[in-house]
Amino acid sequence: MARQQALSLPKIAIVGAGPSGLVLASHLLRTHPSFPLTVFDLRSLPSPDAVSQPSGSLDLHPESGLLAIKSCGLLSKFESLAGECSEDMILANKDGEIKHQDHGDGSRPEISRNALTDLLLSSVPGGVVTWETKVLSVMPSTSNGWMLQYQNKGCSTTVQEEFDLIVGADGAWSRVSPSITKVVPFYSTVNCITLTIPHLTTSYPHLASVVGTGTYSALGHGKGCFSQRGSMGSTRVYLMLASESETYLSDSGLTALATKPEELKQRMVGDGEFYRDWSEDCRALIRAGCDAEARGFSEGDCISIKPLSMLPKDHTWTHVPGLTLIGDAAHLMTPFAGEGVNLAMIDALRLSEAISSAIPPPPSDFSPERLDAAIETFEKEMWERAHPVQEQTLMFLGLMFQDPDAPAGFVRKFEEMFAAMAAGQGGPPGIEDEVEERRE
Known part of the structure; x- marks a missing residue:
C-alpha cells in the first residue's frame, strides 16, 4: 500500500478517550503542540460534575501510570486529587476472618477513574477529542494511509477520513483490532x-x-x-x-x-x-x-x-504499517493484578516517544517508513512488558477462584510479593476497576 512521502508531521487518529488514548494525545501535544491528531470516542463529553460522581478507583504505579502522569506535566495536579481511596488493603475469607492487612507504602496512590479522566482532559486542548462519534471500521485507503469510517451522533451519514496512523486505544472490542489481528477476547x-x-x-x-x-x-x-x-x-x-x-x-x-x-x-x-x-x-x-x-x-x-x-497471555501480531493497538485492545486481562490501566498508560507514553523519535527536525519531512520501524519496535517492547503481567494475572485468578483453600494461597503469594516490594523487587497486586471501560 503506497503512502504519502512528504508530510512534516503524520496525521494521527486515536480511537478511544480512555486513559491510554488521553495520555497519548496529551504527551504528543506536549512534545509537538501542532500535531495533527484527533481522538474519537463514543461517549459524551463528561459533565463538569462527573468528577465528583462515584466511580472505581485506580492505583497508579511509579514505573508506569505515575511516570506517564509526570511526563504529561500533571504530577502536581494529580497529587492534589489522589487519596479518595487509600492504599489500605484487607484480605479476608468468606467468613469475614481477616487473613492479611496492610497500609501500603505510599508509592501507589489511588485516584478515581472520573478524576483521572478529568485530569488528563485538562491537558488536551478543546476540539482534539471528537465526542459522540461511533467508529465503524478501519480500511486501507486506495491512495495512501488508512481510512477511518465513523458516524457522528444523530447523523446517518458515514464519514470517511484518511490518516497516516490509526491507534486503537478503544478497549476489549476495538474497532481497529480486526484490521491488525484475527484474535479476539475470550471468556x-x-x-x-x-x-x-x-x-x-x-x-x-x-x-x-x-x-x-x-x-x-x-x-x-x-x-x-x-x-x-x-x-x-x-x-x-x-x-x-x-x-x-x-x-x-x-x-x-x-x-x-x-x-x-x-x-x-x-x-x-x-x-x-x-x-x-x-x-x-x-x-x-x-x-x-x-x-x-x-x-x-x-x-x-x-x-x-x-x-x-481476556486475550491470550502471549498475544502478538504481525506489524501492520499505519496501525497499532495499546491498552486493553493490545493485551486485555482480568483486573486481578491491578495492572491494566498502568500498562495502558505506559503503552501510550512509550508510543508517543516512538512517534516523536521518528520525526526529524525541520526542514526534513516525516518518513512513513521510519515511523513504521519505530512503531514496530514499540510493539515488541510492549509485548515484552505485558506478557509477564498477563501471566501473573492468570496466576492470581487461579489462586482466587480455582484454589479450594482460597484465600490461603493468594495471601501467601501476596505476602511474598510484599516482601519482594520491600526489597525493591516489584509490588503486590490490587483489584482494579477496569470492568466499565470495556464497552461495545
Missing part, C-alpha cells in the same frame, strides 16, 4: 456484578469501618466480594462469580437482574446459592449495594452484570 471463567453505594461513610458507618478506607477482598468457594472506596465517601462493590460456562450469567438468570436490584439481592443473599452462607458483613454490604441501586442514586445508572474477558 476468562469469571463474571462480575458491580454495585455502587454512595455516601457509605455516613449511611452505613459500620460497613465503612469493616471495609476500611481502601480495598477489601473476601474470597472462597469460587466467589469473591470486593469493596473499593471512592469519591463522595462511596464504595464500589464487585461480586465475582467463577464458572467454566460462557453462558453462565444468562443460564442462571442473572443477566436479567441488571434492572431488578430487589430480585438480585434475594438471589445473592436470600434463598439463592451465592452468598447466603458468607459473613454477615459481606451480606450486609451486598444488601446495601442492591438497596442503593434500587433507590436510583444517579439517573441512568444501573447494575453492571457481565463476564470478564
Whole structure:
C-alpha cells in the first residue's frame, strides 16, 4: 500500500478517550503542540460534575501510570486529587476472618477513574477529542494511509477520513483490532456484578469501618466480594462469580437482574446459592449495594452484570504499517493484578516517544517508513512488558477462584510479593476497576 512521502508531521487518529488514548494525545501535544491528531470516542463529553460522581478507583504505579502522569506535566495536579481511596488493603475469607492487612507504602496512590479522566482532559486542548462519534471500521485507503469510517451522533451519514496512523486505544472490542489481528477476547471463567453505594461513610458507618478506607477482598468457594472506596465517601462493590460456562450469567438468570436490584439481592443473599452462607458483613454490604441501586442514586445508572474477558497471555501480531493497538485492545486481562490501566498508560507514553523519535527536525519531512520501524519496535517492547503481567494475572485468578483453600494461597503469594516490594523487587497486586471501560 503506497503512502504519502512528504508530510512534516503524520496525521494521527486515536480511537478511544480512555486513559491510554488521553495520555497519548496529551504527551504528543506536549512534545509537538501542532500535531495533527484527533481522538474519537463514543461517549459524551463528561459533565463538569462527573468528577465528583462515584466511580472505581485506580492505583497508579511509579514505573508506569505515575511516570506517564509526570511526563504529561500533571504530577502536581494529580497529587492534589489522589487519596479518595487509600492504599489500605484487607484480605479476608468468606467468613469475614481477616487473613492479611496492610497500609501500603505510599508509592501507589489511588485516584478515581472520573478524576483521572478529568485530569488528563485538562491537558488536551478543546476540539482534539471528537465526542459522540461511533467508529465503524478501519480500511486501507486506495491512495495512501488508512481510512477511518465513523458516524457522528444523530447523523446517518458515514464519514470517511484518511490518516497516516490509526491507534486503537478503544478497549476489549476495538474497532481497529480486526484490521491488525484475527484474535479476539475470550471468556476468562469469571463474571462480575458491580454495585455502587454512595455516601457509605455516613449511611452505613459500620460497613465503612469493616471495609476500611481502601480495598477489601473476601474470597472462597469460587466467589469473591470486593469493596473499593471512592469519591463522595462511596464504595464500589464487585461480586465475582467463577464458572467454566460462557453462558453462565444468562443460564442462571442473572443477566436479567441488571434492572431488578430487589430480585438480585434475594438471589445473592436470600434463598439463592451465592452468598447466603458468607459473613454477615459481606451480606450486609451486598444488601446495601442492591438497596442503593434500587433507590436510583444517579439517573441512568444501573447494575453492571457481565463476564470478564481476556486475550491470550502471549498475544502478538504481525506489524501492520499505519496501525497499532495499546491498552486493553493490545493485551486485555482480568483486573486481578491491578495492572491494566498502568500498562495502558505506559503503552501510550512509550508510543508517543516512538512517534516523536521518528520525526526529524525541520526542514526534513516525516518518513512513513521510519515511523513504521519505530512503531514496530514499540510493539515488541510492549509485548515484552505485558506478557509477564498477563501471566501473573492468570496466576492470581487461579489462586482466587480455582484454589479450594482460597484465600490461603493468594495471601501467601501476596505476602511474598510484599516482601519482594520491600526489597525493591516489584509490588503486590490490587483489584482494579477496569470492568466499565470495556464497552461495545
